[in-house]
Structure formats: C-alpha cells, structure tokens
Amino acid sequence: MSDPTSPPLPPVAVAGPTRRSGIGRRDLLAATVSTLFAAGAPALAVAQEAEPPLDPRLSADTVTFQVRRGIFKGLLVRPRVAAKRPGVLLIPDQRGPSPYWRSLARRYALEGFTVLLPDLLAPFNQPEGSDEAINLMARIIPAEHQLALDAAADLLAKHPECNGSIAVVGFVWGGPYAMQFAITGSRVKAVVIHYATLPTPDKAAAAKVPVQFHWVENDPRTTPQVEPLERKMIGAGRVFESWVYPGVAAGFASDAAARVYNKEAADRAFDRAVFFLRRYLGGG
Numbered sequence: 701m702s703d704p705t706s707p708p709l710p711p712v713a714v715a716g717p718t719r720r721s722g723i724g725r726r727d728l729l730a731a732t733v734s735t736l737f738a739a740g741a742p743a744l745a746v747a748q749e750a751e752p753p754l755d756p757r758l759s760a761d762t763v764t765f766q767v768r769r770g771i772f773k774g775l776l777v778r779p780r781v782a783a784k785r786p787g788v789l790l791i792p793d794q795r796g797p798s799p800y801w802r803s804l805a806r807r808y809a810l811e812g813f814t815v816l817l818p819d820l821l822a823p824f825n826q827p828e829g830s831d832e833a834i835n836l837m838a839r840i841i842p843a844e845h846q847l848a849l850d851a852a853a854d855l856l857a858k859h860p861e862c863n864g865s866i867a868v869v870g871f872v873w874g875g876p877y878a879m880q881f882a883i884t885g886s887r888v889k890a891v892v893i894h895y896a897t898l899p900t901p902d903k904a905a906a907a908k909v910p911v912q913f914h915w916v917e918n919d920p921r922t923t924p925q926v927e928p929l930e931r932k933m934i935g936a937g938r939v940f941e942s943w944v945y946p947g948v949a950a951g952f953a954s955d956a957a958a959r960v961y962n963k964e965a966a967d968r969a970f971d972r973a974v975f976f977l978r979r980y981l982g983g984g
Contacts, residue, residue, distance in 0.1 A: 717923055731890040751799035756780070758809050763816070765851045770823035777805045778861050786981035787856040787866035788813045789888075791849065791874030793954060794837040796821040796828045800955045804970075808869075811974050813981075814862045818852040820845060837873070849877050853887045864979045865889055869973060871954050872896055882907040890980035892973045895922050897951040898929065905932035910939040912976045914953070914969045917946040943972060 753926050754760055760777045775797065778785065788808050792801040797819050805817040819828075826833035837845075867890040870878025875896020882891040883899075885908025893961060894914045898904045911933075915926050926942065933940050945965045953966035 706796055758806055765855045767848045767851050773818050773822040774818040774852055775802055775805060776816050777809040784863040785812055785814045787862040788815045788866045789856055790815055790817045790854050791870040791877055793871050794834050794873040796833055798828050798924055816852055816856040820848055825936050867977050879904060882909050882911050890977060897921060901928040901932040904929055906934040907938050910980050912941040915944045916950050917944055917951045
C-alpha cells in the first residue's frame with residue numbers, strides 16, 4: 701500500500717543516489733551500549749507542522765511501559781483491520797515525537813506494519829522539541845535510553861497485532877540505538893539507519909541482522925565513516941545496503957518543515973526502507 705498523500709515515485713534506478721551492498725554469513729561479538737555516540741539533531745523547524753487527522757484506515761493508541769521507576773509512553777499505529785503484522789520501532793532524533801514523526805509512523809502503518817513511536821521524554825514532562833527536552837536527552841547516559849528502547853521493542857513484539865517479527869528504523873540521534881539492536885542481534889530482524897554517527901567501523905561491522913544505511917554525500921559529520929564502515933562490513937561478511945544521496949543535507953528526511961528537508965530524497969529513502977523491511981520481515 702502507499703500513502704495517499706505521496707504520489708508514486710519513479711523506479712529507484714534513476715540517476716542520483718548510489719547504492720553499495722554486502723552479503724555475508726559470519727557472526728562477530730556484539731559491542732556494548734557505551735560505544736554509542738549521540739549525534740546532533742538537524743536544525744529545528746522554521747515553523748510548526750500542522751498535524752493531519754488520523755487516516756480512517758488506521759487505528760492509533762497510546763501505550764505505556766515501565767523501566768525501573770520511569771513510565772514511558774508510545775504511539776502505536778496499525779491498519780484498522782485487526783491482524784498480526786510485522787512491527788517497526790521508529791526512533792526519532794532527540795527532539796522526541798512531533799507531528800512529523802507521528803505522520804511518518806502513520807505512513808509506515810499504511811504500508812502494512814504495526815508501528816511503535818516511543819516517547820522517551822514522557823517521564824520528564826518536557827514539551828516536545830524544546831531546548832530543555834534536547835538538553836535533558838543529552839544528559840541521560842545512552843545505557844538508560846537503550847533500556848527504554850529495549851522495553852519498547854519487547855512491547856511491540858508481544859502486541860496482539862504484531863507477529864513478533866520486528867525491525868528498528870532510526871534517524872540521527874536514534875541511529876546509534878538502532879545500530880545497537882543490529883549489533884546485539886536480539887529482538888529484531890532488520891535495521892534501517894539515516895545519516896547517523898555510528899560506533900567504530902569494527903563494532904558496527906558486528907551487526908548480526910541486515911542493515912540499510914542512508915547517507916548524504918558531503919556531510920563532514922558522517923561522510924568520513926561511510927567507506928571504512930562499508931569495507932569492514934564487507935570483510936566481515938555482513939548483509940547491508942548503503943545508499944548515498946547527493947545534493948542534500950543531513951536531516952533531509954527528518955522534518956518536513958525544516959529548511960534542509962528534501963521531499964524527493966525523503967520519499968526515495970522511505971520507499972527503499974519499505975522494500976528492505978518487506979524483504980526481511982515480510983508483510984505489506
């Protein structure tokens with residue numbers, strides 16, 4: 701299925717982004733959460749995006765889960781017709797859920813997935829997108845965030861409308877956490893990462909599940925890691941795809957109201973992610 705607000709795109713073989721991939725079978729030791737590097741978020745939106753009403757083909761609920769003393773929330777979206785489907789855990793940047801991320805969660809749900817968008821700010825009563833929220837997220841050690849995301853993944857996998865086969869999709873700040881799911885090889889069957897600063901190539905190459913990367917061509921923060929990471933993953937026999945997008949900035953698919961947003965590149969990245977997820981999770 702496709703999002704009615706997004707017209708069909710040409711085949712992915714058009715001129716533009718390049719793709720590199722590797723296929724392998726061997727396993728390496730997992731890295732620890734302490735290797736995660738929190739990356740900076742794209743520039744804040746210049747205007748608040750209006751949030752459309754829920755598509756009548758979808759159902760959405762707020763779910764809660766507890767980690768130690770913290771009560772976290774998440775938006776769970778899925779097609780209205782009840783069925784067991786593959787799941788997608790959507791990890792946004794450190795601004796937390798926003799109208800854009802909720803819209804993206806709905807878009808994945810329209811493609812036939814049960815989607816959970818966790819709100820890691822929920823226990824702290826901070827407004828989404830505020831400077832206070834961003835600063836708070838930066839002060840919390842990565843291991844604490846990972847515990848909350850692990851709990852969210854468990855909730856999603858056990859939901860009555862999920863078949864237990866789940867993937868993680870991460871953007872910028874959320875990318876290293878998505879990579880950690882791939883490194884540990886637990887809970888998930890595939891991972892998609894957008895322009896994130898990752899652990900060292902050796903540790904990232906320990907991924908035990910297929911990973912799809914989306915990079916921008918000339919980003920001083922992320923471009924230097926692309927080729928070393930690819931070489932390590934090929935050498936380790938890992939299964940991965942690596943897409944590089946020219947002429948756009950990091951954050952091109954992270955907020956439709958931001959100056960760096962590029963709809964054409966964002967739509968291509970989305971279509972490629974959906975194709976990748978269907979290949980390894982089924983469904984859609």
